[in-house]
Amino acid sequence: MCSHQPPCPTADSPDHPCAVIVSAHPEQGWSLLCNGTIVFDDTGELLPDGRVVSPHRSLGAPALAA
Template sequence: MCSHRPACPSADSPDHHTAVIVSAHPEQGWSLLCNGTIVFDDTGELLPDGRVVDPHRTLGTLAVAV
């Protein structure tokens, strides 16, 4: 899919999420990358071959006032 230089990493590459955004839909919470990967605001991903990458953000702990 990528036609610019340098080429974006492929969807199978470990750094596939660094590809250029070709279509952003922040109101819907997702963006399409040049390599065909769809990334979601919750850090989940849908790869071009249909595989799902679960969200990988770390959740913080709540501070409790005593």
């Protein structure tokens, strides 16, 4: 799908979320990447083959003991 140079990572690559956004819908909370991946604001993903990647956002830095 990608016509960028250098080409974006494929949906099977570990760095697939780095692909270029081709359609953004922030009001609905999702964006379509040029590799066919749909990424959601909660960090979940839907891959072109139908696989689901669960949200994986960080809960923040752990508190340090004083």
